Amino acid sequence: MSPVTEQWEDVLRTHFALGEELPAVRAAAVFSADSGFFAVAGCDGEDGRRYFRPAADDPAGGLPHAEAVDRAALEALWVAGEENGPAPLVRLGGATWRRESLDQVTDAVTGNDLDLVLLREGDRSMWVVRTRQGLCIFALAHGDNEGHVAEARSFALEFDSFLVGQGY
Template identity: 60%
Template sequence: MSPATEQWEEVLRSRFALGEGPPAVRAAAAFSAESGFFAAAGREGEDGHRHFHAPTGPEGRPPGTATPEPPYLAELEALWTDGEESGRTLRLAETAWHRESLERITDAVTGTDLDLVLLRDGARSMWAVRTRRGICVFALVDGDTAAHSDEARSLTLDFDSFLVGQGY
């Protein structure tokens, strides 16, 4: 594991530890188009990576693809495009996440333009935010309450601001 990956995983773990009681967010991860998911953490020490891996074939790449580029890149890119909400899905850890909404916002701290997506799988939700530099942050919520969803949205935007502030 690279020192940068260890650093970001520690930042995510620390963010989980700061809240009171168990956090609503089950797991969070940082992603880059160049390296795929490079940091993940789960609440209460859980391995967050298991919630974000993409399906791969025996050659370490997505089934039916010829190159070892990070899997699900096309699906991920489709999440950020305008248009019909239905049909926009992202498959992570054998779960098909369906896009429910897409917002374009400006980060109040950094002034960076962001794409913010709400994904759903039944009673679970996940927020994903992407900067214009190709860095994405994901926050997975187990339950589907407004308070949990708001906490996940806040964590996603806070961590994204942190990454942007660090030059990513």
């Protein structure tokens, strides 16, 4: 593991350690097109990697060149598409996530526009924020509590602001 990866995982773990007893975010990750998932953490010391593992690492087999397929699927999340067309899908951690919403928000710190996607898989929810620097922040909500879903959204946006403050 690179020192940069260890640093970001420490930052994510610290965010979890400062949270309440039952955190709103179960796991979080940072993704870049250059490095893939380079920082992942789970709440209460849980290994968050299992939620973000690309299909190539899937014990069920996965597809050849699955990492490239995942990146293409991830890129498809940001395309508005037709209203009547099927929602884009992305496969993470052995689950197929469907885009429920796509919004553009303005970062409160920088004023930059950010893409914000809500993904759903059954009763699970995950927010993904894409920055103009090509980074994506993932925040998996803990359980199906809509309050946790809203807090996970805030976590993803706050962590984006933190990364911007660090020069990313």
